[in-house]
Amino acid sequence: MSGQVASAGERAEKLQGLGSARKRVEDARFTQGKGNYVDDIKMPGMLFGDFVRSPHAHARIKGINKDAALALPGVHAVLTAADLKPLNLHYMPTLAGDVQAVLAEEKVLFQGQEVAFIVADNRYVAADAVDLVEVDYEALPVVIDPLKAMADDAPVLREDLAGKTEGAHGPRRHHNHIFTWEVGDAEATGEAIGRADVVAREFISYQRVHPCPLETCGCVASMDKVNGQLTVWGTFQAPHAVRTVASLISNIPEHKIRIVSPDIGGGFGNKVGVYPGYICAIVASIVTGVPIKWVEDRIENLSATAFARDYHMTGEIAATSDGTITALKAHVIADHGAFDSCADPTRFPAGFFSICTGSYDIPVAHVTVDGVYTNKAPGGVAYRCSFRVTEASYFIERMIDVLARKLDMDPAELRLKNLIAKNRFPYTSALGWEYDSGDYDTAMKKALGAVGYDALRAEQKANREAFAKGETRSLMGIGVAFFTEIVGAGPIKNCDILGLGMFDSCEIRIHPTGSAIARLGTISQGQGHATTFAQILATEIGIPAENITIEEGDTDTAPYGLGTYGSRSTPVAGAATAMAGRKIRAKAQMIAAYLLEVHEGDLEWDIDRFQVKGAPERCKTMAEIAFASYNQAIPGLEPGLEAVSYYDPPNMTYPFGAYICVVDIDIDTGVTSIRRFYALDDCGTRINPMIIEGQVHGGLTEALAIAMGQELAYDEGGNLGQSSFLDYFLPTAVETPVWETDHTVTPSPHHPIGAKGVGESPNVGGVSAFSNAVNDAFAHLGLIHTQMPHDHWRVWKTAERLGLTA
């Protein structure tokens, strides 16, 4: 028998399994400049694609002259809608049941829309040719304000939908109306609000922002005409879904399409969608017979692919005079831009916005969401969150603070009074979600204790008195936020995208010498899957993580999966990994029983081996079992040691947390300093604490960006004001504070290892905490609510409005 010398503790440590702060296996190549991102791909004969884009937000195309561009040496083709139309590729289906123009046909509907696709020797010639294409536009009136999109006299945007009164999500009642989505009990909610002691109302806008990963979107498409095989390398968060969509659009059989996601330089939702650039690159490769690279620049990224949010929410929250919440009502105008390309599960056109009752025991609620078209870029992705969960969480967390002001109650006290009690889980919310597990009270109290909340409030009181006396020009704000996410979409019974159930998968092969490879249907964009999925497996099958290769992103080799977004990798693919590992272990047990000449039931699993109960010295390690599976003819068992699991989760997971932010606002400049930010996260079982902390740091920094500065703002003519990093706020190391992280652990009862997912929690909870802090700084002066982003200008304007400026 081998391995007798090492103690159980040493053996467990060697595995670097669940809970280990294992260093990342990805880092060697990234720190040496040896990553392989899509723009690093270079192929013989490869040409470059580039777009002619619309300068107008709404205009009729009267003519396109491509002669001068085609005459430029090095230009191979200029594609327009007229070229795509015979192939029926001038429009493509969107994930939301709408269509989107690949190249504009008769009209352009947003600034930056794709009008023509240049194919040239290199990116310089392509850029020269873009300038030589002459497009004759006739400008049309624009719709920019979503609240005015359904006015009687609003211009008709989507002429291609003329007369279409039934949309993908029910009846359309106006030419710029996409859908109305309703959930909850309208009557009971209305009644509860009508008889309430206190009702607080507020209009809360969540501005249009952009996920803005550091790497933009792009692809290399290569059509092998001899074999009829299409290969596309690209920035895809869901490679298998892209393959299926590509097959449906192009009529190339799915087995002749290979989609590969190489290293991805951040996603945050930006890389979920299918963009015109991908379609044009594929068509151009089919036309020219050579590989085509298309990589958008940053202006194109910010102005044409995948905005997020743009939710305009009117809320009413009712309570008894002692602060017990009795009802919640929300109405949302959702600006989806020119085409409904939102990335949501089919049956959820407003995503999981109905998680908006948040972490509170609210008996009745009612939500309606109206989606509208405007002359803005399409997108509507979940920017580092599950579908519309950030909007929902921001809405309820602001509404709670607004109610606290109305009740003249401390916002932390109001939260504690209404948090769902531990003994109520699994808890079914008024809007129908079954929260899997939670211990909110413990988390909230731990957070309040950690920051010394009472002392902070006392300090704030003194600060306000000093401010009133003119002894300081700085105001202190304290933001309290509690959040519950809904992630890990999701059960096939209610979650699909384009009819594809949102399961995920893992396939494991154990090699004869006791190492392994596991392939998954997900794809890392920085989350460290190659590190953490190996840890899950190490604990399940007793093979050290360092001996397990994790591979994702190649549809020819990976099992089918729905990809990585909405914090679904750990809840769904992580579960599939554990389940596939258990299948391996079950067969390993049979092999061990044969080798040890005992009954299977006489064996027990111990870290990395099966041993005979009561006689642990009689054992077979996983490495020994692996070798035996390849070299012994075992009666009744096939050779080899492999397993695959397709995991359909029984429920979503519900990570939660309590965040507290302290700010100091300089009244004369509007500059807000983040003095302190404390984040307590409960993501269930913790797989790798180092990676969890890193995810929280990053998510909080993105929340800081959104709350304090990010906005895609269009002027009255539909011109986008933020199309580079000069105007679009990304925090540097200087603006970013030091984050304090903490945790509690409440495992998910339905997940095989109890994990819930964490990557998006800090964004979901963080935005509310920052915004609540800024609003709180002015609360004693009568401020109820100001809209984000809380940049210096807006904060200064708030101070001015309140008569505080000199």
Place this chain on the structure above:
Amino acid sequence: MAKMHVKMTVNGKPVEALAEPRTLLIHFLREDLGLTGPHIGCDTSHCGACTVDLNGRSIKSCTVFVAQANGAELTTIEGIAGADGAPHPLQKAFREHHGLQCGFCTPGMITRAMRLLEENPNPTDAEIRNGISGNLCRCTGYQNIVKAISAAAAEMAGAREAAE
């Protein structure tokens, strides 16, 4: 377009090539020399993913023409490991302290940090944050990057003392 003859030293090796004068240095490095470590994140010299070292200064190679680098001495992420191939203390520290996630900003960030530590071998955290403020990261929130640079500075100081 007429091409010009350019000569420079890249990662210690002499390089000669014909290039259009308007070619940006980042494209020359990535597409002509195959050095794909430095990345393109913004095109406007804000993000720093393209940072390389030119004649002892950090520069953003997306806004420098290859013509401007004629005769220069350049170092990219591919050239900062030791002569024996051992990783630079910064490369080790970024892994050790989880100073990267998607890896896209990492080559520029490490190349910038290398120059920062040449300029200021013993920086405070605030000096590190200021020193890397031309390099954006969307994943890490910088906290572990600061930790990694600080740890590398300490290791390099220790190595210098040992050598003295």
